[in-house]
Amino acid sequence: MGEKTSAFTTVGPEVRHQIVELETVTVRFAGDSGDGIQLTGTLFTNTTALVGNDLGTFPDYPAEIRAPAGTLPGVSAYQICFSSQDVRTPGDQPDVLVAFNPAALKVHLPDLPEGGMILVNVDAFTEYNLKKAGYTSNPLEDGSLAKYRVYKIPMTTATLSALRQIDLPSKDKERCKNFWALGLVYWLFDRPLEPTLRWIEQRFRKNPTIAQANATALRAGYAYGDAAEIFTVHYRVRRAQIAPGVYRKITGNEALALGLITASQLAGRPLFYASYPITPASDILHELALHKNFGVRTFQAEDEIAAMCAAIGAAFAGYLGATGTSGPGMCLKSEAINLAVMVELPVVICDIQRAGPSTGMPTKTEQGDLLQALFGRNSESPVAVVAPATPADCFSMAIEAFRIATKYMTPVILLSDGYLANGAEPWRLPSVEELPKIELRFRTDPNDFYPYLRDPETLARPWAIPGTPGLEHRIGGLEKQHITGNVSYDPQNHELMVKLRAEKIARIAEDIPLLDVFGEPEGKVLVVGWGSTYGAITSAVEHWQKKGASVSSIHLRYLNPFPRNLGEILHRFEKILVPELNLGQLALLLRGRYLVDAIPFSKVQGRPFKISEIIDRIGELL
Amino acid sequence: MTLGGNGQGTVVKLTKRDFVSDQEVRWCPGCGDYAILAQMQKVLPELGIPREKFVFVSGIGCSSRFPYYMNTYGFHGIHGRAPAIATGIKVCNPDLSVWVVTGDGDGLSIGGNHLLHAMRRNVDIKIVLFNNRIYGLTKGQYSPTSEFGKKTKSSPMGTVEMPVNPICLALAAEATFVARSVDRHTDHLAYVLERAARHKGVAFVEVFQNCNIFNDGAFEPFADRSVKDDRMVVLEHGKPLIFGKNRDKGIRLNGTTLEVVTLGDGITESDLLVHDEKRPDPAIAFLLARMDYPEYPVPVGVFRAVEKPTYDELVNAQIEAAIAERGQGDLEKLLRSGDIWVIE
Structure with missing residues (x-):
């Protein structure tokens, strides 16, 4: 795992273009948040997935959309670990740091192990940029990088030179340097250009000049690695030995969105997803809004409270109601989550946790909302809580959350976090036919209908949706009389209901898998x-x-x-x-x-x- | 259309009794809420909508107990949030007749945000705001509609807050139906509720409602039967604004202001403002909404009734358009979208 020194210290004899095999490599791209770092990392990841490596990624970016260029807070990074073996994390330390400017070097150098490789855009190491990054002398010249293998590469000038035939303002040409750098890194790790070329063609279909510029830059970067007398070797990481099947690369938020849609398909009821934009949960809303042909209704609510309440309304109406947010939004939703506890309607609440109390550090990860999920509401307020373990597991747990919510008529909180949400891994696609159906039971029979007459096994109350003749009834946040659901202030009844709500959640334990111990059982x-x-x-x-x-x-x-x-x-x-x-x-x-x-x-x-x-x-x- | 709620598909003419629930009504004796409940139960059977298609959603406060007394589907929500719950219900089931019952505290204070957005979105829900200008359930604090300087338990020296005018707020949000009535003016109230029920789009109805315990007589100076003809004006579409016991006073538009004039002395009906509830621009409705006693008669009736596409309709139209364009979603295909690869 390269804790102390880089895997690269084992490189063989230096023969031009020799290919050296490596088991596991971690690469970190770092630059200004305007440099296209996240895109560069994502495209590298896509290609790496397609060549069959196992992988894990860690995007790390500032909350500011465009922090002042060249400054330390403006640095955006994307790390990927890829391997011919099992990968479970994005890697502890990068073996290769691609730094687009001095600020990126300064922020990320401390993570690099001795002997690690640094590819820097030497063109960006101007006096002005060095000063902005807080360097008093140029690290490329003052010997401070002696224990690393530094490659000073004129990424900007090389990009401009490659694009001299293309009719674009030089500012636009300069913006292609991330593709140039990506091409170089592709050469370095012996990856094909085709997946990225295909992507460029599709993405810039309406702007062929930009497409041509980016494709040219990508190829030029690759050719540079091949032709320039800088690199003596390049590397290969073989396919991973992973279980047979059809794979795709997926982030936690994508998997969560697909899981919610899949739950709706398995249940045969449309999904209603209400959300207020918040980092790092917004991507779920974006993804779901794309899939209206699955009957998905997305509702960008006026606030977090409205999102939760609308999801409850949807559940009352017989839809699969869900909402997604992060910690600050959870605070606002608490009262409404408690309403769902009291009216016993199935709603899935996705909390994509982020760092810190209050606004905290919106783009950074943390697991600080566990106790909030369990206890962060007034009085005795039991809800089911699940937490996916990996980005792809967000898919399974989203389905599981809805299975539990609808079977037990309860809100379910799903705790993901920024790390899962934005991190990517290969995902072996499930076979749709093999996914178990979610059986919904809507009450239709008016005989002996009582809104709070519980199923003896699950303690779930009946789901009786408006529009069903003969089942007109009232629910609400006031304490309910056992069975009838009428408002009740009876002391014994209250205690009974508090215990029934708790018991209902406790019984879910009978319906979830036992834990497997990894390793010896004692x-x-x-x-x-x-x-x-x-x-x-x-x-x-x-x-x-x-x-x-x-x-x-x-x-x-x-x-x-x-x-x-x-x-x-x-x-x-x-x-x-x-x-x-x-x-x-x-x-x-x-x-x-x-x-x-x-x-x-x-x-x-x-x-x-x-x-x-x-x-x-x-x-x-x- | 099939009427009735016996689930057998037979046509049953509904009556007021069909809408009375088995719950004992627990408002204070003499509360204006009783009158509103009675008119609602009178109006609903007239609409030709089966009982199971009605949903009443409320927040917190005296008014918000309303759903318990209606033998329909009902949802007593949390403070201020009824419009959000109702939006979820209506988007998912546009067939339902969804009503929100709220108060001046619930709707304009804690829930002001949701009220605003439900109205500007034109969600096809009917919002009835019981305005008693006081907090009743918490026993007598001033509300967002309490008059400036009002002395209450929480304002012993008088409030230092300007009140909000609910009708102005609804017009500012461009609600497509905006009306006002009075709890005791039962026929007028029934008329306004029925108009609201039949409106396609968001309907906002303010009802002046007397709280006989904490703010008794709040509307008496102009709404009492003995004076209302002179101190209130009933808005009727297509008719000039005439009021007064002797029908001798009217409202004239003078530049950008309204003025009270007396008919005769060279002023005729043709000089008066003719009410046009269908006017797309809410500016004149806003001028009317600002009329208040004692400078002006207090207007009741329908300020605005225009047609616009509803939110729930548009949301569901996008679903249909997406299906028409791309076909019903295919899960297998969705999961396999993007770059995939096969490991043998």
């Missing part, structure tokens, strides 16, 4: 994770297992209720370590629920765990 250290930390935890645990250490892990995708074998597993280990991107919220729950000495391992830097951080922390317990 032993010294058990690492317990939830949500997006899956990749880093599993890789770290595997590292110790290969060394013969007694370390196992479990990963929670169901946070309320917990899988029913959780307590039993916890008690089979001497030490329990709980890595979380918060100050120990799951650990608090495990301690409270199971009386175990769960040790929190916290990180709240707006960044995901590195595998090495978890490896080191486990090491301290062994």
Whole structure:
């Protein structure tokens, strides 16, 4: 995993254009947020997926759309780890840093291991840009980069020169330099240009000159690698040995949107998705708005509260109602989520967590909303909570959220986060026929109809939608009388209803998969994770297992209720370590629920765990 | 159309009793809400809509208990949010007749945002705002429509807030139907409610409603039977604005202001403003809405009734257009969209 030194230090004898095979490489593109970094990274990822590597990505960008050019806060980055082996994270450290300007170099250099490769756009290292980035001397000349392998490449001038025949203002030509750089990196890692050329052709169909310029730049960058006497070798990463099937690359937000649509198809009812734009959840709204031919109604509400309320209204009307937001929006929705708890209607609430209280750091990741999801509402307010473990798992958990919501007539909170939302991985497509149908039971029989007469097994109340003759009834936020649903202030009834609502959620435990222990079923250290930390935890645990250490892990995708074998597993280990991107919220729950000495391992830097951080922390317990 | 709610498809003429729920009405004796409930239960059977197609949605406050007393589908929501809940219901089932019952606190204070957006979107829902100019359920604080200087429990020295005029707000949001009535003017109230029910698009109805406990007589100075003819004017489409016990006073448009004139002395009916509720531009309706006692008679009736495409209709039309253009969504194809590759 290249914790200390780069994988590149093992490069063989320097023969021109020799191809060196590598198992795993991590590349980070970094530049101004206006440089097209996210696009460059995404296109590189698409190609890498198509050549059959396993991969993980980590886009890391500022909240400002265009922070002042050349400044440190304006730096945008995109990291991808690709491999011929299993990849579970975007990589701890980059082996290759592609820096488009001094600010990008300054921000990202600390992450580069000794011997790492730096490709810099030397044209951007002007006195002015150096000053903006806070450099007092030029790092390319003052010897401060001696322990890295630095390639000073005139990306801007080379791009302009490649495009001299094309009729475009030089400012527009200059903007093609990201494609030039991408071409160079393609050469460096022996990847084909065709997928990106196809993309360029499609994307700029209406502007052939721009298409031609970008394609030319891409090819020129590739040719530069081949012809210039700078690189002596280039690299190849073979196809990964992954399970047979049809694959596509997918981000967490895309997977979530597709999961919601799939749930609607499996249930045979249209999806109504209400949302107020918020980072990092907005992409779900954008994606769903594209698929109206699946009957998807998207509603860009006037605020977070309205989005939640409209989703409740949709559920009352018999649609699959969902909303999506991030932490600040969850705060605003709380009262309405409680309304859904009280009226017992199925609504899926997707919380794409981000860093910090209040506005915090909108584009950075965190797992700080777990306790909010469980307890962040007035009084006793049980809701089901699920959390996908990987970007592709967002698809499955979105379907699962709707299965639970409709079967138990309850709101379900799905906790994703910025890291899952924007990170991408290869996704093996499920066969649609094999996905289990979601059975909805709408009440139509007026005989013995009572709005709060519960199913004896699930404790779900009937779903009786307006328009059904003979089932006219009233629901609302006031306490309900058991069975009749009439308003009731009776003390015994209230206690009964509080307990019934809790019991209903608790019973879901009978209906979710048991936990699988990764590793031995008992032993010294058990690492317990939830949500997006899956990749880093599993890789770290595997590292110790290969060394013969007694370390196992479990990963929670169901946070309320917990899988029913959780307590039993916890008690089979001497030490329990709980890595979380918060100050120990799951650990608090495990301690409270199971009386175990769960040790929190916290990180709240707006960044995901590195595998090495978890490896080191486990090491301290062994 | 099939009437009735017995589920057997037989035609049943509905009556007021069909809309009375089995719940005991718990407003204070003498509350204006009773009159509004009674008129609503009288009007709905006349619409030819089966009972199961009505949904009443409310927020929080005295007025928001309304759905419990209607034997229809009902949803007692949370404070101020009824328009948002109703929007979700209506978009998903445009066949329903969806009503929002709200108050001056619920609709204009905590829920002001949702009211505004439901109106500007022209969601085909009917919003009845019971305006008693006071917070009743919380026992007597001033509301956003309380007059400046009003002394209440939370304003012992008088409020220092300017009140909002609900009709002006609705017109500013370009609601396609805007009307006002009074709880005790039962025939007029029934007329306005029926007009609202039959309007396609958002209908906003303000009802002056007396809270006999915390703000008794708020509207009496102009709405009491003994004085209303002289102090109120009934807006009727296509008719000049005439009022007064003797029908001898009128409203004239003078430049950009309205003025009260007395007929005779060279002023005839033809000098008066003729009410045009269908006028696309809401400017004159806005002038009318600003008329207030004692400078002017207080107007009631339909200020505005224009037709525009409704939000729910447009949303669903896009769904149909997308299906017509691309065909019914194919899940297998959707999952396989973008670049895919096969691992053997």
